[in-house]
Amino acid sequence: PAYLREGEERGRLPVVRASFERDWAALAGIGGGGAEGYHRFAWTPVDLALRAWFRDEAARRDMTCEQDRNGNLWAWWGTPGPDAVVTGSHLDSVPGGGAFDGPLGVVSAFLAVDELRARGVVPDRPIAVVDFADEEGARFGVACVGSRLLTGVLAPHAARELRDGDGVTLAEAMRAAGADPDALGRDEEALARVGAFVELHVEQGRGLVDLGAPVGVASAIWPHGRWRCTFHGEGDHAGTTRLADRHDPMLPFAATVLAARQAAEGLGALATFGKVRIVPGGTNAIPSRVDAWLDGRAPDAATVDRLVEDIAAAARAAAVPHGVQVEVAVESSTPLVEFGGALRDRVATALGGVPALPTGAGHDAGILSAHAPTAMLFVRNPTGTSHSPAEHATTTDCVTGILALTTVLEDLACR
Numbered sequence: 249p250a251y252l253r254e255g256e257e258r259g260r261l262p263v264v265r266a267s268f269e270r271d272w273a274a275l276a277g278i279g280g281g282g283a284e285g286y287h288r289f290a291w292t293p294v295d296l297a298l299r300a301w302f303r304d305e306a307a308r309r310d311m312t313c314e315q316d317r318n319g320n321l322w323a324w325w326g327t328p329g330p331d332a333v334v335t336g337s338h339l340d341s342v343p344g345g346g347a348f349d350g351p352l353g354v355v356s357a358f359l360a361v362d363e364l365r366a367r368g369v370v371p372d373r374p375i376a377v378v379d380f381a382d383e384e385g386a387r388f389g390v391a392c393v394g395s396r397l398l399t400g401v402l403a404p405h406a407a408r409e410l411r412d413g414d415g416v417t418l419a420e421a422m423r424a425a426g427a428d429p430d431a432l433g434r435d436e437e438a439l440a441r442v443g444a445f446v447e448l449h450v451e452q453g454r455g456l457v458d459l460g461a462p463v464g465v466a467s468a469i470w471p472h473g474r475w476r477c478t479f480h481g482e483g484d485h486a487g488t489t490r491l492a493d494r495h496d497p498m499l500p501f502a503a504t505v506l507a508a509r510q511a512a513e514g515l516g517a518l519a520t521f522g523k524v525r526i527v528p529g530g531t532n533a534i535p536s537r538v539d540a541w542l543d544g545r546a547p548d549a550a551t552v553d554r555l556v557e558d559i560a561a562a563a564r565a566a567a568v569p570h571g572v573q574v575e576v577a578v579e580s581s582t583p584l585v586e587f588g589g590a591l592r593d594r595v596a597t598a599l600g601g602v603p604a605l606p607t608g609a610g611h612d613a614g615i616l617s618a619h620a621p622t623a624m625l626f627v628r629n630p631t632g633t634s635h636s637p638a639e640h641a642t643t644t645d646c647v648t649g650i651l652a653l654t655t656v657l658e659d660l661a662c663r
């Protein structure tokens with residue numbers, strides 16, 4: 249690609265490749281891997297191990313590491329201060345996640361700092377590498393908790409009361425991990441430091457494969473959200489309760505799963521039930537309740553609203569003949585993000601022109617974009633698979649991404 253400049257920079261390719269392989273291997277052993285994928289959840293011992301890895305990477309580079317009030321980690325090249333160029337992503341994962349979603353952006357950020365130094369760049373602005381806390385929301389149900397708290401779109405009291413599947417609150421989990429939940433909240437000082445944010449991320453679809461490009465920039469993030477659908481039935485004996493006497497919440501739930509697919513197809517949207525809790529969960533018991541979480545996404549907000557209304561209506565209609573009650577409650581919702589403006593143009597120009605493409609996946613960059621100029625770089629994913637152990641990017645493309653990020657940071661940090 250054009251942004252891999254001739255000469256010295258191409259000579260760096262084997263060096264960057266070796267550094268990438270070294271850093272990637274150090275991270276690979278933390279929190280799972282292999283066929284089961286990663287299980288890297290907020291404020292668990294695995295999360296603390298990931299944070300220790302981050303601190304070590306910072307220390308190795310003589311970068312000052314700080315944890316902000318909301319549990320986000322910042323490694324500083326230069327004195328922490330306003331108008332910094334910030335890059336990074338997250339280290340947590342979904343249940344059974346891949347290696348790349350999140351960590352690629354953090355590892356690339358550190359290696360881009362190495363490359364800037366190797367190029368002899370003396371930045372005019374501070375540069376920081378960030379690891380946002382709890383991006384996936386795998387444990388407490390709300391995604392991008394660290395960046396939402398930082399920017400104030402999630403209220404601290406609401407965050408503290410979020411519960412995991414065992415009933416442990418975020419506040420309790422933070423305390424157990426040695427962090428202070430009373431400090432949570434919009435952080436003006438940390439926000440004021442972010443002069444620009446660039447998040448590199450593995451692409452989570454096949455857009456770049458289809459375009460034949462190793463790297464692209466994000467044009468938009470679809471509006472999306474999570475809704476909790478509760479089906480209240482009546483628990484009873486599986487061996488003695490006549491079919492006609494049952495109030496089985498699984499039946500309207502099953503109908504709702506099919507209705508969600510149909511609604512999504514009709515609207516050009518996406519609807520997924522990926523998490524279900526069946527209460528009490530006995531093989532020989534008719535459930536008393538089903539809690540199911542709907543993930544809904546579409547290119548525009550009106551379509552997301554329509555999608556959820558249609559699915560809720562289908563759930564209520566399916567519940568009537570079974571004497572089951574349905575509740576649908578929003579747990580989080582994220583508006584449309586358009587990465588426009590000067591920064592996206594500047595990034596694309598610095599790279600000598602790269603494709604721009606939208607995504608249906610949420611990112612901390614989407615949250616930050618309402619507060620600071622923000623851009624995203626995507627690295628090609630050969631199968632498009634993500635949120636799965638099969639998620640992949642080739643080392644060659646990762647190295648290309650690191651060099652592209654380096655060029656972008658150089659451009660932004662040197663006035």
Ligand code: GLV
Nearest residue numbers: 384391608609610
């Ligand atoms: C997070 O990765 C999401 O988009 O759900």
Ligand code: MN
Nearest residue numbers: 342349384635
């Ligand atoms: Mn993800």
Ligand code: MN
Nearest residue numbers: 349350383449
């Ligand atoms: Mn991610």
Ligand code: MN
Nearest residue numbers: 383609610611
């Ligand atoms: Mn995400």
